[in-house]
Amino acid sequence: MACSHEYYKLMHEYLDENMPLTEAKKFEAHMQECPACEQHLKELKKTVAIVQSASHFEAPEGLTREVMNQLPKQNQSQKWQNWLRRHPFLVTAAAFFLVFLLSLSAGFDGEEEIMVKGDGHFIVDESRKVVIIPEDSTIQGDLLIRNGNVEVNGEIEGDITVIHGEHLQASTARIAGDIEEVNNTMEWIWYEIKEFSREVLPFSSNGEEE
Amino acid sequence: MDAVVKRIVREVKRGNQEAFAELVELYKDKVYHIAYRMLGNAHEAQDVSQEAFLRAYTNIHSYDENRKFSTWIFRIATNLAIDRLRKKKPDFHLEDKVGGTENLDYYSQFASEEALPEEQVVKLEMQEWIQQEIMQLPPKYRSAVILKYLEDLSLKEISEILNLPVPTVKTRIHRGREALRKKLGDV
Numbered sequence: 001m002a003c004s005h006e007y008y009k010l011m012h013e014y015l016d017e018n019m020p021l022t023e024a025k026k027f028e029a030h031m032q033e034c035p036a037c038e039q040h041l042k043e044l045k046k047t048v049a050i051v052q053s054a055s056h057f058e059a060p061e062g063l064t065r066e067v068m069n070q071l072p073k074q075n076q077s078q079k080w081q082n083w084l085r086r087h088p089f090l091v092t093a094a095a096f097f098l099v100f101l102l103s104l105s106a107g108f109d110g111e112e113e114i115m116v117k118g119d120g121h122f123i124v125d126e127s128r129k130v131v132i133i134p135e136d137s138t139i140q141g142d143l144l145i146r147n148g149n150v151e152v153n154g155e156i157e158g159d160i161t162v163i164h165g166e167h168l169q170a171s172t173a174r175i176a177g178d179i180e181e182v183n184n185t186m187e188w189i190w191y192e193i194k195e196f197s198r199e200v201l202p203f204s205s206n207g208e209e210e
Numbered sequence: 211m212d213a214v215v216k217r218i219v220r221e222v223k224r225g226n227q228e229a230f231a232e233l234v235e236l237y238k239d240k241v242y243h244i245a246y247r248m249l250g251n252a253h254e255a256q257d258v259s260q261e262a263f264l265r266a267y268t269n270i271h272s273y274d275e276n277r278k279f280s281t282w283i284f285r286i287a288t289n290l291a292i293d294r295l296r297k298k299k300p301d302f303h304l305e306d307k308v309g310g311t312e313n314l315d316y317y318s319q320f321a322s323e324e325a326l327p328e329e330q331v332v333k334l335e336m337q338e339w340i341q342q343e344i345m346q347l348p349p350k351y352r353s354a355v356i357l358k359y360l361e362d363l364s365l366k367e368i369s370e371i372l373n374l375p376v377p378t379v380k381t382r383i384h385r386g387r388e389a390l391r392k393k394l395g396d397v
């Protein structure tokens with residue numbers, strides 16, 4: 001009790017819903033009188049539903065790492081170039097110094113954490129959200145503080161950037177570069193555009209950039 | 211999403227290798243899923259997924275930013291999977307390969323709790339059966355069906371991924387689901 005090949009072809013168009021309305025109506029009328037077509041369509045719909053119920057698999061763990069490990073190794077100068085591109089305004093000083101990244105949770109009510117980037121000795125007072133550069137300390141290169149204030153008693157050989165915070169300087173402070181405070185959204189966006197990639201990126205990759 | 215992807219791609223093109231990890235993260239599940247459904251084997255699916263990303267990386271400069279990245283990476287992955295199927299015995303999909311180790315492999319896709327409740331077992335068996343039937347399809351129908359019904363892509367996207375005209379894609383989907391109907395439709 002099969003129907004004609006023509007009708008089965010039409011049925012797929014009908015199922016895809018890209019049939020002109022008049023044709024669709026004609027086909028529906030045919031189905032009313034043709035149990036074979038009706039059954040066939042029912043089976044097709046069921047098949048689609050079953051296939052669509054197939055579960056989705058996730059990639060095995062570690063796939064990203066595997067891929068990254070297999071990428072062609074970049075030589076030192078390529079890495080250096082990338083780094084320069086990402087940090088055009090940090091170029092002069094930072095590359096020759098070890099840079100420490102210190103990230104501390106402020107601890108209270110989900111406030112944003114203080115982040116400090118700089119090379120040298122400093123103290124972080126979490127409760128007051130202040131980064132203190134002691135009098136006898138020298139920060140080689142630039143200093144970046146995010147979500148906190150900075151109190152400078154010692155020496156900064158580069159620029160200071162404070163994002164969401166303010167700076168205070170004691171009479172003993174010696175700051176060689178510029179001081180920039182970024183406290184409103186527009187300034188912050190501009191800062192981000194200049195910096196471009198996330199501030200921690202080059203320093204978080206196992207010290208490869210040294 | 212597209213803007214984010216664009217930004218990452220530009221970074222990679224500039225030589226920022228680390229940024230590529232973000233692309234892998236974004237697309238690994240879908241790529242793996244397509245590969246798995248094409249090949250029916252977790253190990254090979256992983257191989258093909260990794261290879262696809264490696265190729266994407268080395269050919270990133272030929273990627274046209276005006277097109278969707280997903281289309282591009284899916285195309286690489288699908289081609290690799292089809293190549294791999296070709297290298298196997300040509301009548302692979304008609305043969306007794308279904309069953310045995312393939313089953314185990316399928317179960318291993320799921321976190322293996324010690325004893326599965328009855329309901330879970332039935333569900334797993336159902337899932338396994340679907341995959342077996344997909345594997346019975348000739349690869350050219352299989353790819354079209356997977357992209358259409360498992361990835362829910364438009365005919366236009368599928369035609370770009372498979373590099374075929376839309377009417378051809380349609381025909382393949384029709385034939386694929388007709389073949390599946392014979393197995394799945396009369397339960």
Ligand SMILES: [Zn+2]
Nearest residue numbers: 003007034037
């Ligand atoms: Zn009929």
